[in-house]
Structure formats: structure tokens, C-alpha cells
Amino acid sequence: MTTSTRHLILILLRVQPMTGYELAQNTKISVDPLWSATHSQIYTALQKLEEEGLVARETAKRGERMEKYVYSLTPAGRDAFRVWLREPIKPLPNRDPFRLWAAHIDECPPEVVFRNIDEYIQRHVELAERLDRAALTFIRGEHPLIQARMGRMSDEALERLKRTRAMIYREAAAKARFEAESGRRIRAFAQELYPDYEPNEYDD
Amino acid sequence: MTTSTRHLILILLRVQPMTGYELAQNTKISVDPLWSATHSQIYTALQKLEEEGLVARETAKRGERMEKYVYSLTPAGRDAFRVWLREPIKPLPNRDPFRLWAAHIDECPPEVVFRNIDEYIQRHVELAERLDRAALTFIRGEHPLIQARMGRMSDEALERLKRTRAMIYREAAAKARFEAESGRRIRAFAQELYPDYEPNEYDD
DNA sequence: AACATCATGTAATCGGTTACATGATTCA
DNA sequence: TGAATCATGTAACCGATTACATGATGTT
Structure with a gap:
């Protein structure tokens, strides 16, 4: 399977539930040298992953007025990670x-x-x-x-x-x-x- | 500027005029480890480059019945190559x-x-x-x-x-x-x- | 009061991938 | 006659990039 933003999210959410913002932060400060993604990519991928039932969204307070969304892996999401991990790695085309x-x-x-x-x-x-x-x-x-x-x-x-x-x-x-x-x-x-x-x- | 199929084509057409097929062949047998592209990418990029006046298309015979299209760089195309060569290199995002x-x-x-x-x-x-x-x-x-x-x-x-x-x-x-x-x-x-x-x- | 950071998104566009589609020519 | 190679494209889709857009919260 082609690795993409989806797999980055699955990998990070295995650690712990996170908001889109936290996913973007962890990507930037830590995973970026292996796989980079912008916050736009992450928010749109989260929507798709939720539709597909691989992640679940919970609403949390942010400050007094606003809300934030904490995403966690569903069992299907854990499976999807396991499947990805067991598949042959599809190399990217050479671009240097x-x-x-x-x-x-x-x-x-x-x-x-x-x-x-x-x-x-x-x-x-x-x-x-x-x-x-x-x-x-x-x-x-x-x-x-x-x-x-x-x-x-x-x-x-x-x-x-x-x-x-x-x-x-x-x-x-x-x-x-x-x-x-x-x-x-x-x-x-x-x-x-x-x-x-x-x-x-x-x-x- | 972000390097893309367009620049691959400009690079190869500097050598000599070629058909889309020859561009794809030369890419596959020679440039691929530095920059890869499929024939679909090349044909669609050629169309855009022609619209923009960077390449010119000439019609040639292929066999008895059919025609093929030989592309060559226009002066604007040569300029575009010179510009690309002089610009800072935009690195690709890390994806490993x-x-x-x-x-x-x-x-x-x-x-x-x-x-x-x-x-x-x-x-x-x-x-x-x-x-x-x-x-x-x-x-x-x-x-x-x-x-x-x-x-x-x-x-x-x-x-x-x-x-x-x-x-x-x-x-x-x-x-x-x-x-x-x-x-x-x-x-x-x-x-x-x-x-x-x-x-x-x-x-x- | 101003600035950095937290936080969430949308939209237009671009470039690339994959599959579909066709047919002539050349060589064994 | 059949297979490989020459030759050209289109279309659907996907994933990534860039810009736009908003507003609260926390810190100086």
C-alpha cells in the first residue's frame, strides 16, 4: 500500500488520543524527517478517517467558549495500522x-x-x-x-x-x-x- | 521553483527534438534514478508546454498511415531552462x-x-x-x-x-x-x- | 495592547498515479 | 500469426500544496 498522511495519523494516534493540532505539532517536531505533512493535510485526512470509522472524534473544552476535537483510534484503525505494517513497502518514485x-x-x-x-x-x-x-x-x-x-x-x-x-x-x-x-x-x-x-x- | 515533469522535458529536449515516446524512453532508461515520470505525465505536460510556447510541435511520418509529433524547444523554452537552473533548489518534503x-x-x-x-x-x-x-x-x-x-x-x-x-x-x-x-x-x-x-x- | 500560540477549518489548484483505450509497425 | 515495440492519448482519482479565513487563549 502507498504510505500517506493517513498512516502518519494512525501511527501517532497509537501513542495516545490527540487533536488535529497536536498531530500537526508532533509531526513537525518529531516525525517530519521521516514523513512530513501540513496541518491542512492532517485535518482533511482526519475527516476521511472518521468517515471510514478508523478514528473516533470526541469533543473537549478549549477555554471557556470553544471546543476542540480529540481523535482516537477505533479497533478498525488499529487493524488498519497492523495491515499497513505487514504489507510490502511501496517505494516512492525517484525524485532528486x-x-x-x-x-x-x-x-x-x-x-x-x-x-x-x-x-x-x-x-x-x-x-x-x-x-x-x-x-x-x-x-x-x-x-x-x-x-x-x-x-x-x-x-x-x-x-x-x-x-x-x-x-x-x-x-x-x-x-x-x-x-x-x-x-x-x-x-x-x-x-x-x-x-x-x-x-x-x-x-x- | 518546484521541479516537475516540465523541467525533465526541458532538460531532455535540450539534447535534441524528440517525440513524447522518446522522452518517455529516455526517462526510463536514463534519467529515472534522478527524476521519474510516466508516459501519461509526459504527454499531458507536453500539451501544457506547447500552449505556453515553451516547446513547438512538428508533425512527422510514422510508417505509411500514421503521424507522430516531434517536439523541440522554443527560445522561450531554452530561457525557462536557464531560469530553472539559476533558481534556488526547492527541496521535496521528507518522505521515507x-x-x-x-x-x-x-x-x-x-x-x-x-x-x-x-x-x-x-x-x-x-x-x-x-x-x-x-x-x-x-x-x-x-x-x-x-x-x-x-x-x-x-x-x-x-x-x-x-x-x-x-x-x-x-x-x-x-x-x-x-x-x-x-x-x-x-x-x-x-x-x-x-x-x-x-x-x-x-x-x- | 500586541504578539505568539493554540486551534480549526475550506478552497483552488497542481502534479502525479492508475486504468482505460487504440492501432501501426516490425521481427521471429 | 503472434508478440514485442512504437506511438499517442484520455479520464478518474488521489494526495499534496498554497492560500485564505477565523478567533480564542496565554504571555509580555
Whole structure:
């Protein structure tokens, strides 16, 4: 099955019931490097999932006047997660905008070349750091998505969970570091292509 | 600007005028690891690009009875490529179905775990080989998309082009090898999680 | 009083996927 | 004669992006 926003929601709601807003927050602060989604996507997917009976909506107070909606998994929703987990993984089509662009740096002005490559490297260096930090909070049991499960899982199961998540976030960090390294190699190649180019500014 | 099928077409038509079928073939056999597109996408994108005046359509004979359409870049199309090449690269949102799945292997039956991981590894090993071979045909000047340009570019420009493409395809191969290695590490972790699991069959 | 954050949504559009549909040409 | 390849498209659908839209609550 093709993985989509629906599965992200199923994954997060297994941890605990949440509002759409909380789903969007948890996605942004934690799952985003593996699977990203905007709040629009999440709210519309929640509506469909509720129609299909995979999630249930409860109304809660927010402040004095307003209401918010707390979603939780139904048994059908838990099943849907189990089914997804057992299916073959459908890979996404290859789409690599950076390397598609970089295949043409021989015809691109050097200032653009170095600007794009440096941005790429920096983005992945930061991502790697963020993922390594996340891996640590998993293994230490400090991650909010782990803490929410404490007491509701056996110690052994929780230990396996921590180690598995930490391992995957470390692998995602390794991937980001690979991308940064690849960017550096491409940069070195670009310097051979444009040996005379001297960047004027170093101000960031 | 967001990279899409349109840019793939602009890139390929810079080499030489082609039919939609040839664009789809060249994508499949060569560009696919960097950017993939189906023939449906290509035909519909060609229509839009023609409306916008970025490509021009000429009618040619196919066999006795039928006609085919050969598309070429207009000056506006060449400009659009130049603009795309000079813009900041807009990264795609992170979507990594394999690691999103693998973050849950602690709750997944071991036969599914090893089946999915092994498929992932094998797919990337094959991709890496394919990309290394492509890199070689670039550097040797044997690649069809290079040969089509011979005589229409200066020797130096052609040399830079060959080296740049070969470098990028080698980087894409390195990325595929990284993914295979990452898969192997995840597999090793899974063997710690499921020490008692013995696969019954080795028949592929 | 102003700003950040919490909280919820809709709508237009875009780009991509999948399935459907057709038929000629070429080679074994 | 049959299969592979060449060749072109349409249509329904899906999922994601972007912009629009609103308003309460909590903090400085």
C-alpha cells in the first residue's frame, strides 16, 4: 500500500488520543524527517478517517467558549495500522531535485552553483544533528512519544521500542550526513570546474 | 521553483527534438534514478508546454498511415531552462516510507521484517550497479544523450558535460549504496530483535 | 495592547498515479 | 500469426500544496 498522511495519523494516534493540532505539532517536531505533512493535510485526512470509522472524534473544552476535537483510534484503525505494517513497502518514485540540478552545473554560473550546494550541505548537517538528538531522547526514554506510552506497555516492549526508534533515527541521521558528504564532493568537483571563482562574501 | 515533469522535458529536449515516446524512453532508461515520470505525465505536460510556447510541435511520418509529433524547444523554452537552473533548489518534503515502516519493526512479524528489508537492500544494490554503469557510459562518451550532442558543442564543453554527468551518476550510485548499507545495518538490528527467527527459504 | 500560540477549518489548484483505450509497425 | 515495440492519448482519482479565513487563549 502507498504510505500517506493517513498512516502518519494512525501511527501517532497509537501513542495516545490527540487533536488535529497536536498531530500537526508532533509531526513537525518529531516525525517530519521521516514523513512530513501540513496541518491542512492532517485535518482533511482526519475527516476521511472518521468517515471510514478508523478514528473516533470526541469533543473537549478549549477555554471557556470553544471546543476542540480529540481523535482516537477505533479497533478498525488499529487493524488498519497492523495491515499497513505487514504489507510490502511501496517505494516512492525517484525524485532528486538536487542531483537533477547538479547534473547541469557545468552550464550554471558559479555563484549559483556554490550557493545551491552550500545550502544543501548546511541543510543536511542541521538535519543530521537534529536526528542524532532525537535518537538520544528516544534511547533515554525522554521523547514525549515514548513517555506517553510508559505504564501502558511492558518494560521489555518499551525497551525494544526505544531501541528500535533510536536506531531508525540514527539511520536517518546517517542518511543526512551522507547527503552532506555527497554535497561536499559535488562542491569539490565544482571547484575544479570553476577554479577561478572566489566568493566575495562569507557573511553567514 | 518546484521541479516537475516540465523541467525533465526541458532538460531532455535540450539534447535534441524528440517525440513524447522518446522522452518517455529516455526517462526510463536514463534519467529515472534522478527524476521519474510516466508516459501519461509526459504527454499531458507536453500539451501544457506547447500552449505556453515553451516547446513547438512538428508533425512527422510514422510508417505509411500514421503521424507522430516531434517536439523541440522554443527560445522561450531554452530561457525557462536557464531560469530553472539559476533558481534556488526547492527541496521535496521528507518522505521515507522504508524508515517510517522500519521504525515499527519491533511490533512486526519477523518474516515480514526480513522480507521488506531484503527487498530494500536488493533494490538499492541493483540501482547502484545500474548507476555506476551509466556513469561509465557518460565518461566514455557512449551515452546516447551525449552522442546526440557531439559536433554541436565545443570539445571542452562536451568534456565538462561528460565529467559532470558521470560525477552526478556516481554520486547517485553512492547514495544507492548508502541505502543498501543502511538496510544491512537495519537488518542486523532486526536479527538482534528476533534472534530465533530462521528463514525457511532462500529461493531467489 | 500586541504578539505568539493554540486551534480549526475550506478552497483552488497542481502534479502525479492508475486504468482505460487504440492501432501501426516490425521481427521471429 | 503472434508478440514485442512504437506511438499517442484520455479520464478518474488521489494526495499534496498554497492560500485564505477565523478567533480564542496565554504571555509580555
